[in-house]
Structure formats: structure tokens, C-alpha cells
Amino acid sequence: MPRQLRAEQTRLTIIVAAAELFDRHGYESTSLSDIVEHAQVTKGALYFHFAAKEDLAHAIMELQSRASRRLASDADGRGSSSLEALMRVTFGIARLSVDDPIPRAGLRLATGGVEVRPPLRHPFTEWLDLATRKLLGAVKESDLHPDTDVDAVAHSLVCFFVGTRVVSRSLEPVTRQPRRLAEMWHVLIRGIVPVPRRARYLTLVTQLEREIRTG
Template identity: 80%
Template sequence: MARQLRAEQTRATIITAAADLFDRQGYESTSLSDIVEHAQVTKGALYFHFAAKEDLAYAIMELQSRASRQVLREVESRTCSSLEALMRTTFGIARLAVEGPIPRAGLRLATAEVAVRPPLRHPFAEWLELATRKLLGAVRESDVHPDIDIDAVAHSLVYFFVGTRVAGRSLEPVARLPRRVAEMWHLMIRGLVPVPRRARYLTLASQLEREIRTV
């Protein structure tokens, strides 16, 4: 039992070290030797758990996917509108990126030349499905204009959200991500939400930003 626990701890250490390096310097620029040094483990320990760098990338993306799905489950356990659920999910994923290197690395790997192997699905495909479903719900609930192009808005939202991190990575610290997500929502809300319901969602965007910054 103790040996199994040590093995699990070593595996977690390697994944965290790899995620930190992938996030800071990119997948292609990170070697297995870099990961061994950063994790302070032996090459034998690394190869015991991961046969190749691609396996490490897959493990990180799988953990990121699990964390994102957990955010969605927590949001959907609440009683809230479709638009609020979509907003809370984006801020929840942003919170994950602020709090740890694995979600940050997962996002960076998803934008790199790293294949997403089945059964894992590409996170952007999952987010597009979520955005489409919630926007359709928001139209039914009269929180979004009925004449919007759902597909165009869903794609714009996901690309906008991903872009806040991809561009921001080189320009500012990750702690600014909640502010950028709030700015994104302030722009989206003004274009999507009917005037009588707009104040509620603008206030919610500011509230969700503050919740992350005070955690």
C-alpha cells in the first residue's frame, strides 16, 4: 500500500512539473530531461509512468477535462438561468487556470500541435456544445435576443474566451484572466441581452470576477 501511494505521488509530481513547463515554455520547447530535472525524479521513475512526452500531454489534458466537467456539474446543480450557467462555467474554468498549472497547461496544449486521443474529446468541441445548448436555453428564457445566430455566437464566445488566455499568456499574469473574462461578458451581454434584463447579467459578471479575485 505504501509503495502504491509513493508511486501515485511520484506520478502526480511528474504531471505537475510537466504542466508547469508546458504552460511556461510550451510543449515543443520542453524535453523529458527538463521535466525530470524540474520534478526532481529519475528518468527511470518518469519512464515507469509515461512512455513518451505525448503520454504526459494526454494525462494533463485528461485532468483538465475532468476539472472542467466538474465545474459544469457544480454549476448545473444550482438553480439558475441558462445564461447564468454559461457565465458561471466560463468563470469557473478561468478560476481553475488561476489556481493551478494543470488547467493552464491543458489549455495551452489544446492550442498546440498535440493530438487529442479518443476517448478524450477536444475541449473546444465540448465548450462549443455547452455554449450552443445554453444559448438556446437563454433564447427560450428570453434572456437573449431571439434573432441571434446561435452557431456564430457560440463560436465567437469560445474563441473570445480561449483568446483571452492565449494572448494574455505573453502580455500579463494569469491573475488578470478573471478581469478579461468579465470584460468579454460585458461586451457580449450588451450585444445579446435585451435591455430590461441587461443590468442583472452585467452585475453578475462583476460579481463572478470579484469571487475569483477574493478566493
């Protein structure tokens, strides 16, 4: 195996091991020695890629950010309505959280006071900006009530989304997240979408949840 490829695989192995431990035990309760043992690498290999635990946290949050932006780009590429694109992004993030420890750890790091270093933006800021843009688009497309307070709805949506995942982490398995997300969207759609448009988006909720369960 070429040296560069082997180094990249070792780096990813370390990141995944760190993500699993950060998600399971929290950032503060995880040591570099724990990560070395869990990744089954040497300390030298870890320090070759990461000088400190903060660098590992930053790498995880950077991967989470990249995945969120990719989901947003994919949703835009479908030519969907603004509200559908926003819904697809949230279900996409939920799917990643079920399947991949890195997004799960990214959320726990974001809610655990770990500093986000520039130029990386805090994930909640990224999600707020995305939600605001899509909700403004949805108002223009008549998928939301014309008097919708977009800033308030965007903030509430992100808090609802993050809070659902944080609470669920303590009370139920991660595989329950798609159901909780569907419940969130059922509440929101009934509050912000005009009656003639609701059936379309309530049906979409069912479809997106089913895609995660069967995918």
C-alpha cells in the same frame, strides 16, 4: 506510506512539473529530461508512469477536461439559468487557470497542435457544445434575443474566451485573466441580452470576478 499512494503522488508530481514547463516554455521546447529535473524524480519513475511525452500531454488534457465537466455539473446543480451557468463555467475555468498550472498547460497544448487521442475530445469541441446548449437554453428562457444565431455566438464566445487567454499569456500576468473575462462578458451581454435582463447579468459578472479576486 503505502506503495500505491506513493505511486499516485509521484505520478501527480510528474504531471504538475510537466504542466508548469509546458505552460512556461511550450510542448516542443520541453524535454523529458527537463521534466525529470523539474519534478525531482528519476527517469525510471517517469517511464514507469508515462512511456512518452505525448502521454503526459494527454494526461494533462484529460485532467483539464475532467475539471471543465465538473464545473459544468456544479453550475447545473445550482439551479441557475442557462446563461448564468455558462458564465459560471467560464469564470470557474479562469479561476483554475489562475491557481493551477494544469489548466493553463492544457490550453497551451490545445492551441499548440498536440493531438487529442480518442476517446478524449478536444477541449474546444467540449466548450463549443457546452456553449451551444446553454445559449439555446438562454433563448428559451428569454435571456437572449429570440433571433440570436446561437451557433455563431457559441463559436464567437469560445474564440473570444480562448483568444483572450492566449493573448494575455504573452502580455500580462495570469492574475489579469478574470478582469479580461469580465470585459468579454460585458461586451457579449450588451450585444445578446435584451435590455430588461442586462442589469442582472452585468451584476453577476462583477460578482463572479470579485469571487475569484477574493477567493
